[in-house]
Each structure stands twice: as C-alpha cells, then as structure tokens.
Amino acid sequence: xxxxxxxxxxxxxxxxxxxxxxxxxxxxxxxxxxxxxxxxxxxxxxxxxxxxxxxxxxxxxxxxxxxxxxxxxxxxxxxxxxxxxxxxxxxxxxxxxxxxxxxxxxxxxxxxxxxxxxxxxxxxxxxxxxxxxxxxxxxxxxxxxxxxxxxxxxxxxxxxxxxxxxxxxxxxxxxxxxxxxxxxxxxxxxxxxxxxxxxxxxxxxxxxxxxxxxxxxxxxxxxxxxxxxxxxxxxxxxxxxxxxxxxxxxxxxxxxxxxxxxxxxxxxxxxxxxxxxxxxxxxxxxxxxxxxxxxxxxxxxxxxxxxxxx
Numbered sequence: 680x681x682x683x684x685x686x687x688x689x690x691x692x693x694x695x696x697x698x699x700x701x702x703x704x705x706x707x708x709x710x711x712x713x714x715x716x717x718x719x720x721x722x723x724x725x726x727x728x729x730x731x732x733x734x735x736x737x738x739x740x741x742x743x744x745x746x747x748x749x750x751x752x753x754x755x756x757x758x759x760x761x762x763x764x765x766x767x768x769x770x771x772x773x774x775x776x777x778x779x780x781x782x783x784x785x786x787x788x789x790x791x792x793x794x795x796x797x798x799x800x801x802x803x804x805x806x807x808x809x810x811x812x813x814x815x816x817x818x819x820x821x822x823x824x825x826x827x828x829x830x831x832x833x834x835x836x837x838x839x840x841x842x843x844x845x846x847x848x849x850x851x852x853x854x855x856x857x858x859x860x861x862x863x864x865x866x867x868x869x870x871x872x873x874x875x876x877x878x879x880x881x882x883x884x885x886x887x888x889x890x891x892x893x894x895x896x897x898x899x900x901x902x903x904x905x906x907x908x909x910x911x912x913x914x915x916x917x918x919x920x921x922x923x924x925x926x927x928x929x930x931x932x933x934x935x936x937x938x939x940x941x942x943x944x945x946x947x948x949x950x951x952x953x954x955x956x957x958x959x960x961x962x963x964x965x966x967x968x969x970x971x972x973x974x975x976x977x978x979x980x981x982x983x984x985x986x987x988x989x
Contacts, residue, residue, distance in 0.1 A: 680770070680867055680869055680981065680984055680985045680988050681761060681770075681771050681772070681773065681864060681867050681868045681869065682699060682703075682705075682770070682772045682773070682868075682869050682871060682977075682981050683710065683772075683773040683774075683781055683868050683869065683870045683871065684696045684699065684772065684773065684774045684775075684871050684873075684968070684977070685710070685773075685774075685775065685776055685778070685781070685870060685871070685872050685873070685951075685955055686776060686872050686873030686874060686951065686952075686955065686968070687776060687873070687874075687880060687947075687948035687949075687951040687952050688724070688776055688884065688944060688947060688948050688951065689724075689880060689883045689884045689887055689944075689948070690776075690873040690874070690875055690880060690948075690967060690968055691873060691875075691967040691968025691969045691970070691973070692774050692775065692776065692873060692968050693724065693726050693774060693968070694968045694969040695774075695871075695873065695968030695969070695973055695974060695977060696772055696774035696968075697726070697731060697732045697734050698732075698974045699772060699974070699977060699978065699981065700732075700734040700770070700772050701732055701733070701734060702974075702978055703770045703772070703981065703985075704769055704770060705734070705764075705769060705770035705771065705772040706734060706735040706736075706737065706764050706769050706770070706771060706772065707731075707734055707735070707736045707737065707772050707773075707774050708737045708738055708757055708760050708761065708764075708771055708772065708773050708774070709736065709737065709738040709739045709774065709775055710757075710773045710774055710775025710776070710777055710780050710781060711723070711724075711775035711776060711777050711780075712748075712750075712753075712775075712777040712779070712780060713914070713917045714738075714739050714740075714775070715738060715739065715740070715741045715742060715748055715753065716740070716741075716742060716743070716744050716746075716748070716914040717740045717741070717742065717743055717744070718743070718744055718903060718906075718908075719744060719899065719903065719914055719917075719920065720899065721891050721894055721895055721896040721899050721919075722891045722896055722917060722918075722919030722920060723917070725739060725740075737760050737764075738753070738756055738757060738760060741756070744903060744908045744912050744913075744914035744915070745907075745908055745909070745912055745914075746913075747794060747796060747913050748913070749788075749794075750779050750780055750782075750783035750788055751783055751787075751788035753780050753783060754780070754783035754784045754787070754788060757773070757780070757784050758784060758862055758864065761864060762864075773868070776951050778835075778951065778954040778955065778958075779835045779836065781868070781870075784862070784865065784868070785861055785862075785865040785868060786861055786865075787858050787859045787860075787861065787862075792843070792846055792847065794839065794842045794846070795842065795846055796909075796911045796912065796913060797911060798842055798845055798846065799838070799842060799913070799916070800911050800916075802814065802838050802841055802842065803838070803916065805817075806834055806838070807943075811831075811832060811834035811837075811950060812831045812832070812834075814834050814837040814838055814841060815829065815830075815831040815833075815834070815837045816831075817837075817841060818837045818840050818841055818844075821841070821844050821850070822840060822844060822850040822851060822852050824850070824852035824853075825840045825850060825851050825852040825855075826840075828852075830957055832950070832953045832954065832957065833954070833957075834950070839851075840852075867988065869960075869962070869980075869981065869984045870955070870958060870960065870961045870962065871961075871962045871964065871977050871980065871981070872955045872961045872962065872963050872964065873964050873966065873967065873968050873973065874952060874963055874964065874965055875965065875966055875967045876965075879967075880948060880967075881945050881948075883967075884941060884944045884945055884948060885941045885945075888919065888937060888940050888941045888944060889937065891919055891940075892933075892937050892940075896919055896920075896923055897923055897926070897927070897933075900915075900920055900923040900924060900927060901927055904924070904927065910924050910928065918940055918943035918944050918947060919940050919944070921943070922936040922937075922939045922940045922943065923936055923940075962977070962980045964976050964977060
C-alpha cells in the first residue's frame with residue numbers, strides 16, 4: 680500500500696502526513712510542484728526540519744527556480760524513491776496537492792519538449808482571464824481527439840496539449856504513441872483527500888497569505904530576481920510568487936498583490952478539490968489535517984486497506 684495524502688492548499692496535508700508516517704513507520708515523498716524548487720520558501724509551505732517529527736522527507740529542493748522541471752521527471756524520481764523506501768521495509772507516503780504529479784506516477788507521461796515559459800505564461804493568463812474550461816474549449820478546436828480524453832476541469836493537461844501544438848505544429852493526440860503501461864506500484868496507491876469546510880478553508884488561506892507577506896515574501900522574490908531568476912520562471916507561477924513579481928515590476932500595489940494572491944489561492948483550492956473529486960476510489964475526510972479525528976479516520980482506513988492488500 681502507498682498512501683497519498685492530498686487535498687487543497689492550506690488543508691493540513693503535511694500535518695496529517697507526518698502523523699501517519701509516524702504511525703505506519705513511513706517516509707514522506709513530496710507531491711507538490713512548488714516544493715521541488717530550491718531557494719523559495721516563504722510561500723511554499725515546506726515543513727522545516729525541526730517540525731518534521733523525525734520523519735524523512737524526500738523530493739524537496741531538487742532543482743533551481745530557473746529550471747523547467749516536468750511532471751515526467753518528477754514521476755521517474757518518485758517511483759525510484761518509492762522503490763528505495765520500500766526496499767528498506769518502510770512505507771512510502773505521498774503528501775501534497777499537485778494532482779498532475781500523482782497522475783504522472785500512475786499514468787506515464789508523454790515525453791514532449793519542455794514547455795516554452797513565455798507560451799506557458801500566456802496560456803496561464805488566458806486561464807485566469809476566462810476560466811480553466813476555456814483552455815479545454817480552445818484545445819477542442821485544435822485537437823478534438825486530445826480534448827475528448829481530458830476533463831474540462833483538467834486545465835494542466837489541456838495547457839500541456841496546447842503548448843505542444845503551438846510549439847511543434849502537431850496534435851499531441853497524433854504524436855502520443857506507444858506509451859508504456861502504468862508501473863506495477865500504481866495499483867497500490869490509496870488516496871486520502873482532505874476537504875475541510877469551505878468557509879474555514881478560505882479564512883485560513885487569507886490569513887496564511889497575510890502571514891507570508893509579513894514573513895518576507897516580497898524580500899525573497901526581490902532577492903531571487905536580483906540573482907538572475909527571470910520573472911517568467913516556472914517556479915514563479917505559484918500564486919504568491921506571481922503576484923509579488925507583478926508588484927515588484929510596478930504592475931500592482933502591495934495591497935492589490937496581496938488581495939489577488941488570496942483570490943488566486945482560493946480559486947486554486949477550488950480547482951484542486953474538483954480534480955480530486957474526479958478521481959476514483961478516494962477516501963474523503965471532511966476536516967483539516969491537524970484535526971485529531973482526521974488522523975483517526977485516515978489511520979483506520981489505511982489499516983483496513985493494508986490488511987486488504989495483504
């Protein structure tokens with residue numbers, strides 16, 4: 680059994696993951712697309728070593744912010760890390776909110792060219808200006824076969840297919856041939872998803888954004904830009920970083936950047952919940968991860984699934 684503790688941002692995934700790792704003699708594998716980047720900390724929710732409860736954490740601080748790290752690259756590292764942890768008779772526990780990373784583990788990703796960052800930024804702006812579903816409608820006009828295989832809510836996959844089309848002039852549905860089968864370990868992944876009350880989640884998101892600004896987010900981004908990290912780096916696509924970059928470039932006031940960060944993050948949380956609701960066989964917990972009852976429910980479920988898998 681390989682537990683995957685998922686859910687929207689600020690729902691308490693890390694807290695729950697650490698408690699479960701302590702319970703099941705496990706080690707945590709990061710499942711968050713922002714935490715793979717070095718030198719960005721304030722808005723990433725990386726758990727400081729002193730707060731990791733003695734639980735080893737893997738696949739954090741892997742690459743520089745200038746690198747375009749892909750889901751396919753992540754999946755290769757994650758699968759190798761799972762195998763290494765299990766070889767030591769420990770339990771690998773995936774923890775994070777990036778659905779596309781988990782999908783890349785369970786469904787091998789087509790090895791397309793690295794997405795052009797300027798093109799990605801343009802497509803992200805189209806998504807923000809209209810809706811995630813708008814990207815899917817655009818893809819349907821350009822590559823109907825690819826669109827038919829993608830959920831209208833799965834904007835990450837739609838964006839990737841659009842980027843492939845605009846960069847190569849080919850439809851990804853035509854180029855995507857002979858993908859390898861899912862790895863054997865994919866069938867052992869058990870998803871536990873947090874879904875705390877929406878109003879309380881949004882309040883927590885707003886408070887956390889304010890704390891990030893107060894804790895030096897602007898100074899962190901300014902230092903990265905001055906060190907040569909380009910404003911359109913993929914690492915800056917995380918909501919807090921995007922809006923701070925715009926503030927430092929003079930496009931927003933500080934207050935506007937903070938308010939937009941709050942709104943972006945609330946919308947992101949909603950999209951994350953939609954993603955996980957579209958997945959099959961998910962154990963839902965209607966609580967925050969630091970709720971003791973959430974731990975009991977998750978522990979009981981995973982114990983049952985582990986016994987069932989034996």
